[in-house]
Amino acid sequence: MLQNGEPNLRQLNVEARRQRILDAARRLITHGGMAALSMRKLAAEAGLAVRTLYNLYGSRDDILFALTQDAVDRMVAILDAEAPLEDPLARCRAVITVSVRYFAEHEAIYRPMIVASYEGLSQGSEADRRLAKRAAGMQRDGIAQAIEQGLLADTLDPTRLGEQIYHGYELACVQWAFGVIDAAAFEARALYGMCLALLAVANEAARPALEDELRALEPQLTAAAESIERKRRHRA
Numbered sequence: 001m002l003q004n005g006e007p008n009l010r011q012l013n014v015e016a017r018r019q020r021i022l023d024a025a026r027r028l029i030t031h032g033g034m035a036a037l038s039m040r041k042l043a044a045e046a047g048l049a050v051r052t053l054y055n056l057y058g059s060r061d062d063i064l065f066a067l068t069q070d071a072v073d074r075m076v077a078i079l080d081a082e083a084p085l086e087d088p089l090a091r092c093r094a095v096i097t098v099s100v101r102y103f104a105e106h107e108a109i110y111r112p113m114i115v116a117s118y119e120g121l122s123q124g125s126e127a128d129r130r131l132a133k134r135a136a137g138m139q140r141d142g143i144a145q146a147i148e149q150g151l152l153a154d155t156l157d158p159t160r161l162g163e164q165i166y167h168g169y170e171l172a173c174v175q176w177a178f179g180v181i182d183a184a185a186f187e188a189r190a191l192y193g194m195c196l197a198l199l200a201v202a203n204e205a206a207r208p209a210l211e212d213e214l215r216a217l218e219p220q221l222t223a224a225a226e227s228i229e230r231k232r233r234h235r236a
Helices: 009-032 039-046 050-056 060-082 088-105 107-119 125-148 158-177 183-199 207-235
Strands: none
Touching: 009 039, 009 050, 009 060, 009 107, 039 050, 039 060, 060 088, 060 107, 060 125, 088 107, 088 125, 088 158, 088 183, 107 158, 125 158, 125 183, 158 183, 183 207
């Protein structure tokens, strides 16, 4: 129940306990990886009963989904402050740069989470799809706004373009999580895919900036490919 439009005490207490659980999960993953994140250890770290974890979130994978959702919410807050939608192409770019920076700053948490997701340790496939849809939607919103401003043509579906940009981002993200590439290469690969997708519908005024960024990114992509090859040879 709301009182004067504000959450009541019970709701505030529930939210506080939810945050305690997420904070505890972050600490456990940071210090012990995904193997440290059992419901029993999480309850002890949060100072709550195991039953409370199930009541407030559900399963371990529900908690992981909430942890990722919380990270996305934090990224969106940064994104809104640094790149408002009024400059839609800068917004599309910032969707990538802000998230890469956030992951890199908190890599002890998100590397193991991403690796676990792709190794099948977390079974939140439906949750992963919901998060992917939300992430692709951030690009879609920027693209739609750019179409309204006449920067991009409306010849392609913004939703499909947003999804395509996300697919390239996702691959680079997984490569970063597994240590194949560093954060700089992660960003460069994701931005290159974004610029290529937007170039397909860019008008004459928007094309030069996109082409310039593509050319500027090419040396970084070459360096990343050479680094991967050196690592491959070293392992061989």
